[in-house]
Amino acid sequence: MGKYLLGEFEHLVMLSILGLGDDAYGVSITRDLERRTGKPVAQAATYLTLRRIEEKGWAVGRAGEATGRRGGRVKRCYSLTPDGIERLRKSREMLLGLWADAGEALS
């Protein structure tokens, strides 16, 4: 496993997938991120990131339901792969380590 750092947006999207559980698909992830960050998030950006983390094997998509509001097109619901979860954990450890060292300076 290479020493690959997660991009900030990648990181957010992956956490959102975890948090949303079964209902993690393009629209819900985008709205979740908008609500949490308080900033507008482009649907296209979410799509591109989802596509990238799927290519890297950190998430998998499966077909979900199709509704009329979607023009009859199915959703693609995402969940993280063990590899993806491992990535997140590593990232968290690294950040916590950094925070622990920075904590003194901050307080």
Added chain:
Amino acid sequence: MKSRPPAWAERLVDRLTRSPHLLGDLQEEFEDRCTRRGRTSAHLWYWRQAGRLLVALGPRALGLWMHPGELAHDIRTALRGVRRAPGLTTAGALTLGIGIGGPTALFGIVDGMFARLPVPHPERVVSIRMLDPASGSAVSPTAEAYAAWQAGVRGLSHVGAYAPDRVAIASEGVVPTRVASAQITPDVLTLLEVRPVRGRTFVDADLRGGAEPVALIREDVWRSTFGADPGILGRTLRVDGQPHTVVGVLPQDFGFPEQQRLWTAFDPSWDRTRGLRLVGRLAPDSEASAVAQAMAATMPALARADTLIPVGAAVQVEEYVVATLGVETRRQLWFLLTVVTSLVVIAAANVAALLLARGATRTSEVAVRIAMGAGRRRVIRQLMVEASALAGVGMVLGLAIAVPTLGAFARVMENRGSLPYWADFGLTPGVLGFTGALMLLATLASGVVPALRTSEVDLSAAMKAGNPRGGRSTGRLLPTLVGLEMALSCVLLILSGLVVKGALAQIQRPADFDLAGVLTGRIVLEDFAYPGRAARDRFIGELGRRLDEDGSIASFSFTSALPGDGSAAVRMQLAHRADEPVQTWPFTQSRSVGLRFFNMFSMSVRSGRGFTAADRERAPRVAVVNEAFLVERALDTDVVGRSVLIPDADGTPVAHEVVGVVTDPGVSVDDGRRVAAVFLPLRQDEVEGLAIAVRAASGDDAVARLRSHLAALDPDLPLERVMTLERVIQRENDGGRVFGLLFGGFGLAALVLAIVGLHGVVSFTAHQRRHEIGVMRALGAPRARVIRQTTGRGMRPVLIGLVAGIALSWLMSPMLGDGLFGTDARDPLVWTAVPLTLLVGGLLAAVGPALRAARADPARALRPE
């Protein structure tokens, strides 16, 4: 009705991603947005998403994305192709260089002139003007209006007043000089966020009654005039004879309002007649239009309190640089830039034709690559890399053309003293970006069609041995390119022809007088050395007597401003219309002249008399007007004996009796038009700066004689700006000359490119048809027919292109307006000469190859290769 996502955007997203679930996601969000924010917002949102996807995925989807290794290979292959055709490479790169360089130079000029002020948030610095409701022209805001607005206007964080001027500065142990200056209120420096290099800027306390007068100087004045004296602060400087204390040195890159080098603090209420200008800073988030409205709302009350403010006056609030240079000027320059940018398209069409022609001979090479599994996309990519290599070299050449042009333009502007301090004619990021965009445009316009066409190979046909035509026919593509090129060249030539004609009109010699041998110089009789009019009069009288007695001076004259040198304008009104407010009186160019002025510059008295020695200080005030003045004010020569009013330094109208009318050899060169002018006797006017024109008797050095007379009278008095009268006028013309040259260059480039391109295309088509021509000749067709047919084929797109070009120019020419150079958009000479030149040029370009084709030996042409 239910809203559907924009079909084209949806198609684009589909093409880019092939992902139905993304389309579903987008539609779901789209419908949600329709309900929450309305259809327009939802549509915009959808397009934005499509745009982002296009940027991210477009190159890959179009097959342009490539692996670095593949790219390197393609570049190597492209370079090999380029090396193998050095002629085509040189011609293509030169063509694109001209096509890119011309528009870049003009962009640099426009962008440099309209550069932002070098201050934080320059877009918030606004010029505030009061508009006369009747004429729509700007009137000076009054001190009262300034005071009222300074007290607070919603949306405006600061407002400052200023008045540009030119003053003499002198100090102990320093050579007296004159500099552009401005009186400003402390707010001006605050709102421009100027940080002094030394000392401080102005504060409100500087305006309090009894405070000592203070001045700020610019770094270059500090260095050159004061030798960078470290004790400059607190030093006393005489500004027009008045002692001022230097309190600060401002940085070199500051020169508000345009190119000022010295500033004094003033309060507009000190001199209510002073023409004021106002500058403001918008508060964050406030709009210029809203501020203008808020200010306009205060106008009725102001107009009631102050008769100088016209009733119903409007307020104009515009970004400072744009307002100073003029919205209309900017529009015209951008229009011209758009037209000139077509030069790059013309050049690219030329290169496209070259590449198409070359592609037709490369069929076998391409076929081999495809047969070996390269894939069409790969071939297209390689051809595009070739085209971009050409455009890249073209861009470098273009910059090599544009950068020196910009430098020359900046020098001319500086020599004229009209380079505003914010102007930047260097290689700015804007210029580089523009050039980059042109390069991209050139790559696409010259590369795409040839690449698509060349890569479209019928393998079996192409691989057959002895393919006699050397590839597939280029069909209608080449003639279309020629037509396009002709049309664009025609537009560019006509419009640049109009600009050049306007600029030439401006350069035309203004006068019907003899310029030859007239030398000029300037002296300034400073107040401190020559206090009062009597002292100056004595000096001028004595100098005149000496010059008169000097046998080597044939003639001489004194004036406040030379012919052809910009002159001051005064408001002036006929006595019977004196009840109109002074602020609405029209301006007329004014000169104070000595007794010999009319004589020296061949202006004869049409009616009444010229000036005499009797028109002295205590005598009744008199004036002489020129014929153009009569035309402008619709008067007859019976104006002699009537009275005109001219406000004096305090703004009080003073009656002058018109004693004569003179003919008008141009006293000014404004657009080459005759300019209305009024002349006042030198001895009745407060003139400090005096221009002296002398003409030597044959062979004598008039300037040396003048200098010796001056030295005898006052050894400390410098003679400045010594040059021929011709140069004085030329200097005024430099702007027109530069633009004339520039647009002449654009036009010439368009002409050459169009004709060279046409020649290349006709030669190529004739070469391709050599087989067919050989058959015709072998079957007994006369040479004349071959020539006629080949020329005819070449000329058809030329004619179609010309007609389209003329129609397009006709539609576009009114947009030139008439403000920039007094251009006449329907100038018959330009409209006939340009199409004729293109037609003749086209004919010559087409006939040559036709003759060659007809002369070819049919037996040779028919021989299989």
